[in-house]
Amino acid sequence: MASHTEDGSNRRDFIVVAAQAFAGVGTAIALWPFIHQMNPDASTQAAASLEVDLAPVKDGQAITVMWRGKPVFIRNRSKEEVKQALDVKLADLVDISARNDALPEKTPALDANRTKKGKENWLVMVGICTHLGCIPKGQSMSDAKGDYGGWFCPCHGSHYDTSGRIRKGPAPRNLEVPPYEFVSDTKIKIG
C-alpha cells in the first residue's frame, strides 16, 4: 500500500488534502459570478456623460439635472453666497476634504477647491445627502435652505452651506462634486 514518509503522512493523506482544497477553491471561484452579477451592469456603467447648457440659469438660480440616475445640483451663486462660502474657516467645518472627484482626497474643503477657477459662481454637486441619500431642499427659491443658506435635508436635519459643505446634522461628508468641465463659456460636461 501507500509508502510512508518520515513524518508519518502517506499518499492517501495527500490525496485527501488535495481533493478538499481543490473542491474548496473551486466552490469559492464558482461563487464569484453569483455575487458579481449584482454589481452595476455594462449598460449602467456605460451611462454617457451629460452636457448641460448653463445660459438660461440666471444669477441666484439653480437647476437639477439627472446624471447616472442621480440628481446633480447646479447653482449660479450670487455674490453674497460666494462671499459667505469664501469666509468660512477650515476649522469650522465638519468635513475638511473638498470631496471634489477631480482633486485628491486630501484637498482642503475651501470653496475654491469645489469650483472651477474663473467660474467661482457655479457650484456643481451631486444632490444626494451624504447621510442616508435623501435629496436636500434648497434648489427652488421657496425651499428651506437651512441655517447656513445652502441646502437642508429634511429627512434627518443636515444643514449644508452655500458651498455644499456639511455644517450641522448627522451627515458625515460634504456634498460630492462630480467630475465635470466647461466645454464652452456657458456649457459644462458632467462625467
Place this chain on the structure above:
Amino acid sequence: MASHESSYRPTNRLSKWLDARLPIQRMMHAQFIDFPTPRNINYLWTTGGLLSFFLGVQLLTGIVLAMHYAPTAADAFNSVEHIRRDVNYGWLMRNMHAVGASMFFLAVYIHIGRGLYYGSYKAPREVLWIIGVVIFLLMMATAFMGYSLPWGQMSFWAVTVITNLFSSIDSIIPGLGTRIVQWLWGGYSVSGTTLTRFFSLHYLLPFVIAGAVVLHIWALHVVGQNNPTGLEIKTASDSVPMSPHAVTKDIFALSVFVMLFAWFVFYLPDYLGHPDNYIEANPLSTPPHIVPEWYFLPYYAILRAIPNKLLGVVAMFASIIILCFTPWLDTSRVRSSKYRPVYKWFFWLFVITVIALGYLGSKPPEGAYVLWARIFTAYYFMHFLIVMPIVGVMETPSRMPRSITEAVLGSSGQPVNVGAPAAPPRH
C-alpha cells in the same frame, strides 16, 4: 427530541406500511399531540401558534400576489393598483398581505416580550432564543424588501435610506461602503434593477424563515416550554399533552386575534400604512418626512438619536443583536419576573422605553424629540448592559412554588393526576 412515550398506534394498513418506512406520522403525533406542555401556560403562550399562522398567511397571499405583480420600475406601482381594483379578490389578497405583515410583527413583539418577562432565554433555552432573534432579523429584512415593492414614494425613499446605512462603512474602510451599496443597488442609485432583485429576495426569505422556524420548534421540543413560574416540568402532574389542551387554547386565541386582523383587512386596510406611498416613486423628490412602517419605528429612533452616522447605524443593529446576549447578561438565578420584585419594574420601564422610542421615531428629528430619543436610547442599552447583570445579583427573589403543580393547586393541594400520559421526570 424530548423523550416521552408515544401513544401513536397506526390504525390502518397504509399507516402501518408508512410507519415502517418513514415514521413521520409517529413523529408528528409525538411532537404535536403527546408533547408535554406545562399545565400552567397562559395566553401569552399562544403567540407561537399565532406566528406560525401568520407565516402561512403571508406565504399563501404572497404567492397569489406574485401571480399578478410586475416587479419593474415602470409597472410595479400600477400593478399593485391593478391587483386592488381588477384582479378577482385581489383587494382581499393585498389587504391580507399588507395587514398580515403588521399582525405578524404585533404577535412577534408580544412573543419576544413574553420571553423577556418570563426569562425564556435563560439556560437551557439559549439556542432556542438565539434562533428566535435570527428569525426576527429575517422577518425585518423580508418586511423591508416587501415594503419596497409597491414602488411608492415611501417605498423608494425607505430603500434609499436603509441601503445607504451600509455606506457608513466608508468611514472605516474608504470606498468599501459605497461599493457594497452599489452592489445592492445594481447601479449608482436605487432603480428598477434594485426593485427586481428585492422582489426575488422577498420571495426567497419567507422560505428561509420557515426553515428557521423548524429549527426553532425543534430546539423548543428538546428543552421543553418555559411557563409563567419559570420552573421545569418535574412530574407527570406538571404537564398536560399538547393536544387537545394547548392546541385548543391556541385555536381560541387565534380566533380572537383573527378578528383584529379581519377588522383591519376589511375596514382599515391602509390605516397602518403611509399616504405618501400612494404617490409613485420619484427619485427627484424626497418626501418632507420619511417614516418607516410602525414596527420599525423604535430602531429608526435609535438610528436618528445618535449624531454620528456610523455609530447610529451600529447602535441600530446592536439594539437587536444585544438580545442574543441576554442569556449571559441576566445574572439572576430565577427565570420568571413574577418572582423578581425589583427586576419586574425595570422590565416595564423597558417596555415603556420601546414604546416611547416608537413614538419618537414617528416624529421629525428636531428639538425636544431628539433629546428624548437620546435619553430612551441610553436606557434601552443600559437595561441590557447594566440593569440585567446588576439587578440579577442584588435582588432577593420572592418565595417561589416548589413545582408547577403547586403553583396551580396551592401548597396544600394534593398533586392531582389530570390524566396526562406519562411524562417521565426530567433529568
